[in-house]
Amino acid sequence: MLTEILIFLLTTILGYFLYVYKKIHRKYDESGVKYLPGLPFFGNTIRSTFLWSHIIDDIETVYKAFPKERYVGYMELTSPYILIRDPELIKQITVKDFDHFTNHKEFFSEEVEPLFGGSLLMMKGDRWRDMRTTLSPAFTGSKMRLMMPFMVEISKNIVEDLKDHLDEDIDVNDLMYRYTTDVIASAAFGLQVNSVKERDNQFFKMGRSLFTFTHTQRAYFFFCLMFPKLAKMLKLQLFPEGTTRFFKDIVTTTMEQREKNNIVRPDMIQLLMEAVKGTLSANSTEKEKEVGFATVQEEIKQNAVTREWSQNELVGQVFLFFIAGFETSSSTLTLLLHELAINPAIQEKLYQEIKDFEETRGNLTYENIGEMKYLDCVVNETLRKWAAAIIMDREVTKPYELPPPHEGGKPYKLKPGDIVYNVVNSIHRDPQYYPEPEAFDPERFSEENKHNIKPFTFMPFGMGPRACIGSRFAILELKVLVYSIVLNYKILKCKKTLDPIKLKALDFNLMALGGTWVKLEARK
Known part of the structure; x- marks a missing residue:
């Protein structure tokens, strides 16, 4: 029977x-x-x-x-x-x-994943518009200028640590995860973390757990896609409850401590607190400094949003900022360094620009980082060929x-x-828009050539009002570390370096098959 x-x-x-x-x-x-x-x-x-x-x-x-x-x-x-x-x-x-x-x-609905489901990415209609308006002033150039010193300091930690590993094959994936972990910990959560020294710190482990799907999580993922209403009824969670609670506790505790002790720090939690109070200035009279060709220009509205946001909604925005900054930035950086290793002529040209810049301009700042045009070309070509979108x-x-x-x-x-x-990726790799699309050719984005790029054929951060709000932050994060590494080290192929790059079969993340491995040689 x-x-x-x-x-x-x-x-x-x-x-x-x-x-x-x-x-x-x-x-x-x-x-x-x-x-x-x-x-x-x-x-x-x-x-x-x-x-x-x-x-x-x-x-x-x-x-x-x-x-x-x-x-x-x-x-x-x-x-x-x-x-x-x-x-x-x-x-x-x-x-x-x-x-x-x-x-x-x-x-994933908010009922299934309260933090991710309640983030700007998943919000709908007027609620999304209000949150976008609330957050937009936090991503202007004037605010990114305050965060860039965190990136510079953390890139120095990376460069310093690499001195002890010059005779080894470097796991670039792991190294970039540690860099983006520390940047997000500092710029978003106000935490001082050094993941290359404290390799098993809790913040790094929690971040990795978000992107290392178990077979059960993959099953949940497909179940939610196939039967969203049933998943909502069963309250199936994709992310481990302990992980989301960890991030929620950090944000709520930090906000409470800052309110109680009148602490001010130029990071994302502070900007979010100011935005909610309506005290965050957009500095709309200030001309935005260009940090890269791929930057999405954010429309800043001066009308204050009267909607009151719940604690979960506020935590959700910082959680989304972590997810986007941790995974997509690390994968882009990894593939960029991989391309430099297998394209030594491009790497040498980039080094000469960075070396000349360092000799003439000295310290890297928000005001001068956009002057390195070839660095911007290299970043753009990576975003074209390996767009995370x-x-x-x-x-x-x-x-x-x-x-x-x-x-x-x-x-x-x-x-x-x-x-x-x-x-996005298919258009980025279409030969009618980019001849020899599999070639890594930063010259496509040179001053002489970028006018040939047809509108809406280069979209690494999306397009329109729903484009990525953090594009300026992401570009700065990429450029700061590439500048520091290329200035100090020559990136070389090793036996494990895949050439040409082929992607590992993953759901959405971009990673070279077998990972990205290189050797480093100190510059003279």
Whole structure:
């Protein structure tokens, strides 16, 4: 009897997924949208689901299959999405018609993940607008100027520690995690941490636990994607409760101590406290200093937000700042150093610029860091080739009609709740926009060449009002450490250095297959 029930249930489940699979195909066919059939249940993502390849490869396969289409169908497990391929259409969605696409897709609800779900990334509608307006003054150049000394000091710790490891193969992934941990600990949480000396400090371990998914966490992740309502009912948490509690306790305790003892420190917690009180000045009369070509220009609104924010909401913003700064910055830095190791001519040109700068300008400051144009080219080319963004997802909030996907086609009608994926990496690697896209060529972003970059084909921090609020911070964090390392050390290949770089099959993070390993040689 039990066997018959199990067979019936299994047959019913398989039948349901086959029905969904056919229904998605029928919808695309009726609308004249091209697609790759994929497989029942897995759609176009079977390879990345089982970690046979990176999710970027699954998206790229669909992107390349229909080079003349403005958009195509894309199936993520059992969910049908529209994959936007055309830069002009991406501009329409992310900027011109933004009021139809104001929200991100909900990965985890606030009920399931209170801190992540209640962060700026996951907030929707007016609540998101109010939080963005509240936080924007905290990310202006004048505020980043106050945080840059933290980065400089921590980069000196890294350079000093490396002196004792010149005869070793350096695990760059691990080193960059330690750098970004210390930067975020200082700039966001007001903590003095030295992760290269205190290798097992609690802050570093908690950060790593957020991005080292167990098999159970991966199962939870896919379950939440497949059955979001059921996941909400069951209150399944992706991040370990002890980890989120750790960050929550740090933020709340720090805020309470500063209020009680009238302590002021130029970090993210302080800026958040001031923003909530309405005392954070945007310094709108000050001309923003350019720190990099990729910087997203933030629109600062002077109207004060009257909404009161809960403690969980405030903690959620610092938690998001940690997640973004810890993982994406470390992976970008790692791949940048990897590229310098396997492209010695580029590294030497960068060194000459940095050396000349150091001899003529002396100390590295917020005011002069943008003067190193080739350093900016190297950072931009890394962000092009290895963009952590992957896609800009948008949830439809008002009915919208996409133009025909191709000449002679018919418009596609989107309804509220539909999801579009504006591709980033695939456009960054499209030869029609970047010839020889697999080559690491910083000259694409030189003063002579960057005007050739077509609008909305370089989007490492996203585009429009939903673009990354912390782009200026991220660029500074990258440049400060690259400057310090290249000035002091020559980055060399070792036996473990992968050339060319191939990505390890991960869900979203970017990491070279086998990791990034180099040797260092002290500069004379």
